[in-house]
Amino acid sequence: MRKVSIVGAGMTRFGEHWETSFRDLIVEAGVKALTDAQMPGQDVQAIFGGCMASSRFIAQEHIGSLIADQVGLKPIPSTRCEAACASGGVALHSGWLAIASGRYDVVVVGGVEKMTEIGTSRAALALGGAGDQEWELFNGASFPSIYALMACRHMHDYGTTEEQMASCAVKNHANAVNNEYAQYRKKITIEQVMNSGYVASPLKLFDCSPLTDGAAAVVLCASEKARKYSDAPVEIFSTSQASGTLSLASRSSFTSIDATRVAARDAFDHARLTPKDVDVAEVHDCFTIAEIMAIEDLGFFKKGEGGKVSEEGRTALNAEISVNTSGGLKACGHPVGATGVKQAVEITWQLRGEAGKRQVNGAEIGLTHNVGGSGGTAVVNLYKRGD
Amino acid sequence: MKDALPLIWRRSKERYRLLGNRCQSCNQAYYPSRKICSKCRRASKLVPEEMPKKGKVISFTQVFSAPEGFENEAPYFLALIELDNGVIILSQIVDSPSERIVIGAPVKMVFRRVFEDGSQGAIAYGFKFKVE
Numbered sequence: 001m002r003k004v005s006i007v008g009a010g011m012t013r014f015g016e017h018w019e020t021s022f023r024d025l026i027v028e029a030g031v032k033a034l035t036d037a038q039m040p041g042q043d044v045q046a047i048f049g050g051c052m053a054s055s056r057f058i059a060q061e062h063i064g065s066l067i068a069d070q071v072g073l074k075p076i077p078s079t080r081c082e083a084a085c086a087s088g089g090v091a092l093h094s095g096w097l098a099i100a101s102g103r104y105d106v107v108v109v110g111g112v113e114k115m116t117e118i119g120t121s122r123a124a125l126a127l128g129g130a131g132d133q134e135w136e137l138f139n140g141a142s143f144p145s146i147y148a149l150m151a152c153r154h155m156h157d158y159g160t161t162e163e164q165m166a167s168c169a170v171k172n173h174a175n176a177v178n179n180e181y182a183q184y185r186k187k188i189t190i191e192q193v194m195n196s197g198y199v200a201s202p203l204k205l206f207d208c209s210p211l212t213d214g215a216a217a218v219v220l221c222a223s224e225k226a227r228k229y230s231d232a233p234v235e236i237f238s239t240s241q242a243s244g245t246l247s248l249a250s251r252s253s254f255t256s257i258d259a260t261r262v263a264a265r266d267a268f269d270h271a272r273l274t275p276k277d278v279d280v281a282e283v284h285d286c287f288t289i290a291e292i293m294a295i296e297d298l299g300f301f302k303k304g305e306g307g308k309v310s311e312e313g314r315t316a317l318n319a320e321i322s323v324n325t326s327g328g329l330k331a332c333g334h335p336v337g338a339t340g341v342k343q344a345v346e347i348t349w350q351l352r353g354e355a356g357k358r359q360v361n362g363a364e365i366g367l368t369h370n371v372g373g374s375g376g377t378a379v380v381n382l383y384k385r386g387d
Numbered sequence: 388m389k390d391a392l393p394l395i396w397r398r399s400k401e402r403y404r405l406l407g408n409r410c411q412s413c414n415q416a417y418y419p420s421r422k423i424c425s426k427c428r429r430a431s432k433l434v435p436e437e438m439p440k441k442g443k444v445i446s447f448t449q450v451f452s453a454p455e456g457f458e459n460e461a462p463y464f465l466a467l468i469e470l471d472n473g474v475i476i477l478s479q480i481v482d483s484p485s486e487r488i489v490i491g492a493p494v495k496m497v498f499r500r501v502f503e504d505g506s507q508g509a510i511a512y513g514f515k516f517k518v519e
């Protein structure tokens with residue numbers, strides 16, 4: 001297997017883009033990533049694009065062709081990857097494999113979603129498709145309610161509190177203040193989260209990631225050729241993807257995501273590293289309870305301690321481990337297909353030392369963690385500065 | 388899901404009677420039923436079996452913001468329920484005082500209307516649970 005590095009990264013602002021179409025978003029992100037790599041388009045050999053539900057949000061399929069066409073890179077192969085909210089992570093994993101295998105030297109990986117084109121309750125129905133249509137959504141299980149069931153059990157088993165969950169949202173908003181690409185660049189307080197009203201108890205509106213439009217892209221290159229494009233390549237030195245059951249009820253645990261634990265163990269084993277070696281992590285906080293479970297399942301903290309350590313500030317910027325410096329899904333925004341790629345963009349900036357006021361001091365090792373649905377898919381990647 | 392008449396019809400037996408199945412080799416029970424056992428895969432056969440209609444709540448939530456098609460019912464309770472044979476299912480909880488919907492609460496199945504596809508569309512029936 002060949003080594004693979006990121007030589008260019010770019011993204012649109014995340015938020016409501018009523019004046020911008022799906023295709024314009026993905027072109028903007030792709031052009032930014034290629035410009036960052038100072039790479040002529042003809043060097044790109046393949047495209048992998050993450051997108052969850054374009055048919056539901058904008059009634060458009062055949063996204064692979066659309067992207068290649070709109071960025072002027074046809075006839076190279078262009079493939080859409082779908083794994084609900086982990087679509088971007090799966091696209092990244094697929095692009096990585098395409099280079100590591102030796103088939104291509106340069107691949108662009110993008111992620112995109114345009115979620116505000118339709119009304120909120122219809123968008124909720126589309127997102128519900130990340131779970132089990134016949135046995136979850138049929139019974140009225142919205143996406144937040146599935147995570148609410150995990151939160152309720154986590155509170156019961158480990159004494160996790162609503163205030164501890166709220167502290168994740170407060171921390172992520174504080175990080176987003178310094179991210180010009182974030183949807184919500186405003187500090188919030190524990191009280192504001194606590195008073196934001198139940199969506200599905202115990203989760204309140206400010207425990208939930210928003211509906212977001214946006215796109216992100218990275219240019220992947222065989223590491224042996226990376227210096228041709230970048231003075232500061234960032235190597236993805238381990239990547240792992242795992243599957244879990246589609247529906248929550250079929251799991252062996254409701255306070256942990258099996259697919260995350262499997263992908264994390266595999267990624268760390270391949271890298272011969274431990275969770276203690278990670279300086280900066282972008283984890284999948286579609287809901288605050290998801291961040292708490294993630295920092296436990298990834299091995300940063302013991303099972304059951306996620307709420308407590310979040311409240312103690314141990315995951316804040318430049319604390320024990322900096323988690324979700326971008327603002328996470330909660331405050332940076334969550335255009336579902338783009339999120340997994342955005343996480344790689346943020347880690348690239350962090351490892352290059354270009355993250356401005358949200359820079360993690362001396363960041364050497366980065367991690368991204370992207371989850372599809374309630375844990376049907378998980379992708380975990382490890383990053384370091386390239387040779 | 389809208390316009391899913393064949394699906395509503397196909398699943399009706401399973402939803403009306405909690406009909407699942409069980410692996411003949413490893414004895415694992417499944418609800419909803421599966422075509423092959425997740426553990427034994429092709430090495431075993433699954434035989435139909437009705438699930439017990441009683442169980443206990445192992446987690447619950449009250450849904451205030453409902454997906455399309457359920458707006459009129461909000462707020463409503465959803466729960467993970469461990470049936471008496473150990474199989475865990477997701478269901479709504481109805482006809483129960485909210486203070487009695489707690490982890491550990493004993494529940495039994497009731498037959499209810501679950502989903503209506505607008506004023507003209509099909510009505511799907513199935514199981515919900517109530518606290519005993």
Ligand SMILES: [Zn+2]
Pocket residue numbers: 410411412413414415424425426427428431
């Ligand atoms: Zn079996």
